[in-house]
Amino acid sequence: MLTASSPAKTQTERIKIIRPSGMTLGQLHTLIEYEPTIRTPLETVASDFAEVLGEQVVLTRGAEVVEKAPPVKRDVLGEWLTSSGGGGGGGGILTQLPASQRFTTAPDAAPLVLLSGSFNPLHEGHRQLLEAARKMVAWDARGGFEISVLNADKGAISEGELHQRLRQFAGYRPVTLTRAPLFTDKAKILPGRVFVIGVDTMLRLVDARYYGGNETKMREALEEIERCGCRFLVAGRKDPRAPNQNDAPFLTRDDVSIPLGLESLFGSIPERLFRVDLRSTDLREAFTRS
Structure with a gap:
């Protein structure tokens, strides 16, 4: 465990x-x-x-x-966003607690089981995925969400937009804010955590193309995550590489080639425990069309 x-x-x-x-x-x-x-x-x-x-x-x-x-x-929140260190005693993290919506830099306020994402918007698939993963770790494991205010592809989230996203979690579960867009960075400031990801994210984590085509760098990054005591729980999804998502095959952790010796870094969430073919992108597009 x-x-x-x-x-x-x-x-x-x-x-x-x-x-x-x-x-x-x-x-x-x-x-x-x-x-x-x-x-x-x-x-x-x-x-x-x-x-x-x-x-x-x-x-x-x-x-x-x-x-x-x-x-x-x-x-x-404003002070944390404008500070160079991003949260003092929390090692760069800030956690919004669910009942009071109060913020704390306490490192142990960040839950053990974390689902990372932008949550634009938060939807039922996210909720069901976190619950399935949390129960796989331990029946009483604390689960929550993680948002990096710096996105590797899209840049920084504005304070106004961040407030809007945080309101979605009121009264539900904690949300930990970081400045860590990469899982190697997340692992260093959130050691011992279980990160919940989709198989689409796993495909990028084990693909040397995302490390400048350097397989050694890919292995070093994954080994660093392992040294921090972190692990991944992987949920199946339709193959994101398929041109037609309606006919895309359902992929799981077992369909992905994992670097030798790092198999234990990735656990699998069985399809019988979780499968929701819903994406935030689809919800945003539907909202735009309406």
């Missing part, structure tokens, strides 16, 4: 709540909408906690003590 960073186990690693007194760790996790691990800076947890409660908080972890007052209302 693939797992993210392990939650803190020992007493010296566990967060303790000094103020407000009487608050339990379970209540803390519910309020901030993620479970901090030893990777999460205590300062980030305290800031998130103070923001949600609107009062001063004091947390300890071992000998470390952090006291935080509620932050002044600010445009967290």
Whole structure:
């Protein structure tokens, strides 16, 4: 089973709540909408906690003590988009939490199972795919979405457009924002994650043409993803190379030639668990025609 960073186990690693007194760790996790691990800076947890409660908080972890007052209302997304590092303690990531729609840079707020895409728009196929993949990893695995604000082909997403896309996820699942258009970049800032992809994306990942025709570079890129503890779960799709999509054959992970020794990097989502022949492109075209 693939797992993210392990939650803190020992007493010296566990967060303790000094103020407000009487608050339990379970209540803390519910309020901030993620479970901090030893990777999460205590300062980030305290800031998130103070923001949600609107009062001063004091947390300890071992000998470390952090006291935080509620932050002044600010445009967290705007600041992240304009900052050079893109999110400080989150290593360049920013996660919108589903219930509160609050943003946090906590690395562990990014779910274990991530479906990457532009989600323009989010549709039922995306939802069903994420649920199928999440349950394959573990019955209680946290699932969510990832959007790179930098697209390798289309450039940067504007702040206005990003706000519009983020509204689609309200009350549903977390969305992690990155500046990582390539999976090698995503793996470095989101180690240990399971990335959910379609077979069309897999075809590009194992095609040397997308690496300047250099097979060595392709292997190095895939090996780097593996070293980061990341894996892919691949959903079948109609062959994107077919000129007529209505008659296109349905391809799965097993129809793709994988570089020797890297087979375990790619898992398969069976067709019986997920098949939806729906694309965001089709929805956009239908909307344009209407």
